[in-house]
Amino acid sequence: MGNACNGCFQKEIISDGNNTGQPSSKPIINFEEIEETKSPKGAGRKSKPKIAAVTWQKVKEVNEAVTAVISARPKSSEDINMILNALNSHFILRNLDEDSQRHIIDQMKHFSVNSGEIITQQGFPGKYFFVLATGRLEVIVNGIRQNVLKPGTGFGELALLDDKPRTATVKSAQKSTLWGVDRLTFKQAVEAVNRMNYEENKLFINSVPIFEILTSQQKEALLASITTQKWDNRQAIVKEGEVGDLFYIIKEGVVLCTKEGVEIRQMIKGDFFGEQALLYNSKRTATITCVGAVKVLCIGRGSLLEALGENLQQVIYRNIQKKAIEKSEPLKNLTKEQSQKMMDAMKIAKFSSGEVVVSKNSLQGSKLCIIMKGRVRGPLGVYETFSCIGDDKISQTSEQNNPENYIAETDADIAQISKEEFERCLGVGGIAPATNNNAALAVLKQVQLLRNLPKDRLKALLQVLRTVDFRDREAIVQENETGDTLYIVKTGKVSIFKDNTNVRTLTMHDYFGERSILFNERRSATVVAEGNVTCWTLEKNDFESIIDFSMRTQLLKRIELQDNTIMLDQLVMIKPLGKGMFGNVYLMTHKEKGAFYAMKTVPRSKIVAYNIHESLVLERKILLQLDHTMIVKLVKTFKDSKRIYFLMEYVRGIDLFDVLRQLGLLKEDDARFYTACLVVILEYLHKRDIIYRDLKPENIMIDEEGYPKLIDFGIAKIVNGRSYTTVGTPHYMAPEVIMGNGYNSAVDWWSLGIMIYEFVFGTVPFGENEEDTYKVYERVIEHNLIFPTNIKHTTHLKSIITQLLSVKGASRTGGSISKLKKHKFLAGFKWEVMFSRGISPPYVPKLRSLTSEAAKAFKSKKNFLDTILRDEISVETPIHAGKSKSSVPMNWDIEF
Structure with a gap:
């Protein structure tokens, strides 16, 4: 819910694409905890208010043209042309594709009003976009007539995006007729067309053989690179002998394929041509001519290069290598980094049919081959694409030659790497020790206490793991004894006994005793070997030699946040943190442990009134997936007959919006620090298919x-x-969010680009001086990106901002997040040191202790539920809010 804070920050909702309402946006920071700062407000940075997000929650009903007679009258061709001209006079509507415009026109209804009737009213939320068909309308602002609208004029277009109050009253000066469409119908119409096109285009892409090996993310990038072209009868789409760089899929119509003037075949919907142009930029081998009107999907080599970060051939080859490694028993357990190094080191060689790929005169296992294209015959049969040759021998030392030659049965492309280069990539002397360590590392990453450690610390722990063998029925640990060792079962299985009762069995890669490396606790159970068992062990002394005090403190904090046994009656309220439209947030402390939490409360009356139950369920589902040191953590949810509760991590600090006002224009090194942190956060979210959709300084503590x-x-x-x-x-x-054409996680990278610009130049690049939402949208769509000349900046900074603010969403990461991390602006950034919090940040808030406030709260012994109830009573639910109680299903909160 974007209504009451997660952590100690709170903001309110203004509106959404379907609804109305414009509550104020007021972030709540615990200023009594933040020491006075004597530094001036940031020089060079404009002072501006915090801005609330456009959301989808229902706030109130909107009515316009209430006296009009509305009908679904058929439209003449003149009506359609008039409406089309009106649509094309407004930036939002003229940027829609022709299919969307036609679909919207189909949905428009006919309005008839008598003279003197109100169409829209100043200060009231908007709902409709109108096109005046006949008659005359007056535009009145603050009671004074400002303009007269004539037939063919469109007005009220901002209402199609949100429900901001109208800036003028429109009144009929005589009997008039209009064509109108409301926001919900408009959005549904645009979505229906774009969703249908997206799904159809996806089917087309999946039917093309050269795209089969692409990942789902790469196909999404490809889909975002598609443009649509229309061709007329007898037009030649491509001509024989021309050099081409475009690939085509027929979406509608029929084309004729001819070679040297001779007809070869006809192609219809779903057929494609020009695939070699994407791979090799080769000459066209035939002429393609339209038979009647034809619509095609078009993809260019340049667009694919921007979206994928490499040319299509390189992407295909890399994907084949990955798939071959996954299929290979000896190679499949290599880490992502090891596989990446190996693939980077491999060289692609081309072999003609009949040529020797691996000689019988070479030693077995002297090189590893992956077949990228074609077929190879060896002593054990035929090897095809995705097959490895030598993967079973390359880690072995052999003095024997291959028994036979491996010969290309067809022209073949082979990726090759020598034994020496292969072992250098692994860095551990072979596959066996590498995969053994990888298994242990994978388990360390799963240990709840260790999962937030940076990779370099986990790898360091890996080096101090010892291997210990236990005999059948041997007790590995004893209940109630003091422990100082974490155990990971490498082979075999063990039984867990509590009070001499067998409670469960652990097998390979399970672990036990993890708390002993952080706490001086007695063992809670006895663990006995069932048969011969081998364990990896991590001793407390070794752990403490690698994990410094700061990191250990962070681990202890995370452990507190993983305690889901907390109950409401174990909490004491210290003070309110924020009040929102839908709920309130309070600072809480645990009666026994003294840990601090932020608790968001949402009364059931508001949930029903605003119909927000689905949003709460989704928010909980998302938060439960997240466990990252730079993302607020949900500890637990509660419910009772009065309300829903979110118990959250309490983030002590100040939001980035206010930090930027203190720091002024950031130096590039400081901007790089915040940028790198945000890249890591977005990478974490996007791996889980989560789009944040509101990245801005106000939402970062x-x-x-x-x-x-x-x-x-x-x-x-x-x-x-x-x-x-x-x-x-x-x-x-x-821009794709504004246009409603459909979007994916690329929208978050755009927001990051806006923020980097703001870090360094003190303003946002589009609509900085605009308060009217419509004008902000217009500036974003115009995309006039200008860099101030009076502020020094490097070409690398300008480059990353330009890339992230590409109108093509697929181009923003440069092909992948790993490629974005290698951008020259971020080159050399110490990612692992950042994870360890070893980089000095640009700003550290000075905070006062909460001890005295906590002590006062303990003494008061007030029932915090009474305080919450008083706060809820003080804010009435508007009568116009939301839907009826019947729209909220029973047991919607079953998981809370």
């Missing part, structure tokens, strides 16, 4: 150590494919 923490997941969404909802904060909103 700078914690007590100066590191960012992402808060407020009220409008985040889990998306497989595309979303169409208009949500976010206008100045940070990607």
Whole structure:
């Protein structure tokens, strides 16, 4: 819910694409905890208010043209042309594709009004876009007539995006007729067309053989690179002998394929041509001519290079290598980094049919081959694409030659690497020790206490693991004894006994005793070997030699946040943190442990009134997936007959919006630090198919150590494919969100580009001086990206901003997040040191202790539920809010 804070930050909702309402946006920071700062407000940075997000929650009903007679009258060709001209006079509507425009026109209804009737009213939320068909309308602002509208004029277009109050009253000066469409119908119409096109285009892409090996993410990038072209009868789409770089899929119509003037065949919907142009930029081998009107999907080599980060041939080859490694028993357990190094070191060689690929005069296992294209015959049969040759021998030392030659049966492309280069990539002397260590590392990553450690610390722990063998029935640990060792079962199985009762069995790669490396606790159970058992062990002394005090403190904090046994009656309220439209947030402390939490409360009356139960369920689902040191953590949810509760990590600090006002224009090194942190946060979310959709300084807390923490997941969404909802904060909103054409996680990278610009130049690049949402949207769509000349900046900074603010969403990461991390602006950034919090941040808040406030709260012994109830009573639910109680299903909160 974007209504009350996650952590100690709170903001309110203004509106959404379907609804109305414009509550104020007021972030709540615990200023009584933040020491006075004597530094001036940031020089060179404009002072501006915090801006709330556009969301989808229902706030109130909107009515316009209430006296009009509305009908679904058929439209003449003149009506259609008039409406089309009106659509093309407004930036939002003229940027829609022709199919969307036609679909919207189909949905428009006929309005008839008598003279003197109100169409729209100044100060009231908007709902409709109108086109005046006949008659005359007056535009009145503050009671004074400002303009007269004539037939063919469109007005009220901002209402199609959100429900901001109308800036003028429109009144009929005589009997008039209009064509109108409301926001919900408009959005549904645009979504229907774009969703249908997306799904159809996806089917086309999946039917093309050269795209089969692409990953789902790469196919999404490819889909985002598609353009649509229309061709007329007898037009030649491609001509024989021309050099081509475009690939085509027929979406509608028929084409004729001719070679040297001779007809070869006809092609219809779903057929494709020009695939060699994507791979090799080769000459066209035939002429393709339209038979009647034809619509094609078009993909260019340049667009694919931007979207994928490499040319299509390289991407295909890399994907084949990955798939071959996954299929190979000896290679499949290599880490991502090991596989990457090996693939980077492999060289692609071309072999003609009949040529020797691996000689019988060479030693067995002297090189590893992966077949990228074609077939190879060896002593054990035929090897085809995705097959490895030599993977079973390359880690062995052999003095024997291959028994026979491996010969190409067809022209073949082979990726090759020598034994020496292979072992250098692994860095551990072979596959066996490498995969053995990989298994142990994978388990360490699963240990709850260790999962947030950076990779370099986990790898360091790996080096101090010992291997210990246990005999059948041997007790590995004893209940109630003091422990100092973590055990990971390498082979065999063990039984867990509590009070002499067998409670469960652990097998390979299970672990036990993890708390002993952090706490001086007695063992809670006895563990006995069932048969011969081998364990990896991690001793407390070794652990403490690798994990420094700061990191250990972080681990202890995370452990507190993983305690889901907390009950409401174990908490004491210290004070309110924030009040929102839908709920409130309070600072809480645990009666026994003294740990601090932020608790968000949402009364059931508001849930029913605003119909927000689905949003709460989604927010909980998303938050439960997240466990990252730079993302606010949900500890637990509660419910009772009065309300729903979210018990959250309490983030002590100040939001980045206010930090930027203190720091002024950031130096590039400081901007690089915040950028790198946000890249890591977004990478974590996107791997889980979560789009944040409202990235901006207000939603990032700078914690007590100066590191960012992402808060407020009220409008985040889990998306497989595309979303169409208009949500976010206008100045940070990607153009595809505004247009409603469908979008994916690329919108978050756009928002990051806006933020980097703001870090360094002190303003947002589009609509900085605009308060009117419509004008902000217009500036975003115009995309006039200008860099100030009076502020020094490097070409690398300008490059990453330009890349992230590409109108092509697929181009923003340069092909992948790993490629984005290698951008020259981020080159050399110490990622692992950042994970260890070893980089000094640009700003560290000075915070006062909460001890005295906590002590006062303990003494008061007030029932915090009474305080919550008083706060809820003080804010009435508007009569016009939301839907009826019947729209909220029974047991919607069953998982809370």
